[in-house]
Amino acid sequence: MSEKLVLQPKNDMEKELPKEKFDELEQYIDGLEESEGTLIQVLHKAQHIFGYLPRDVQLFIARRLDIPGAKVYGVVSFYNYFNDKPPGDVIINICTGTACFVKGADKIMAQYEERLGIASGQTTEDGRFTLNAVRCVGACGLAPVVIVGEKVYGRVKVDELDDILAKYERK
Template identity: 65%
Template structure:
């Protein structure tokens, strides 16, 4: 393993990725007792800070840990939690597992695509929603299941989607 590079946050910052966020990540990494075996923990923190893991952030982490960029990318692309694209403020996940699919999840996701004007893994124009189809949420008894952020909606019907989406849109208007 190569020696971790002494790279400063200021060297990595650009107009889209502010220096302050790199400094926050640098402080986190430097505060770890050891970085050995901490790649996933560091990537979680980086995604919390930046909202996603663009190439520059992945390369920064690789240089700080003294590992190949390909190793970092391999971890980022393997785990579905990590994203290389910005996400909307709210993530709508539609379960496409067998129980949900049999009970109409395919129709639910198609209707959401229409209503939001996006495809799966895209962000709405207003930046409010990201739509994802996921393998299984683990709530098969409530099929079909839609999850928005950490809130689970069970036995969802197409006609309930407007009300569900508007709940989140209305929260934005109040803030």
């Protein structure tokens, strides 16, 4: 059984973080030639290890890099790439770049928000789906684009959204 590092949970989804993951992150940080100027690099690694960047991971990084926790939080909250809440089991990314927007990405986003009962950047209460608006995904010829997990759906029409979503709902 793996040892858990329990640091005052802030909500039900953030109860226990495995000590092994903190050890892996610590090894990574210790392996850096220099820690100054590596915050974003360390945050990328931490998000890869933990799947997201909860408060306790941010504070751990701040202590290990000897920088204020507010600076770490500022970077995490500034960049859309970083998540401070656990993502859903299924992540739906809707491209909102110019080509996708012109071809109706806003209508697709509105439909998914209504269907899932969440706004962009949120996760459903059951933790199943996370909905994100993302900038250009580099598939403009397929606009509008919806990416569910690793699967890319191109030239998506609003009337296809329920069929796409049905593939990922729990049976």
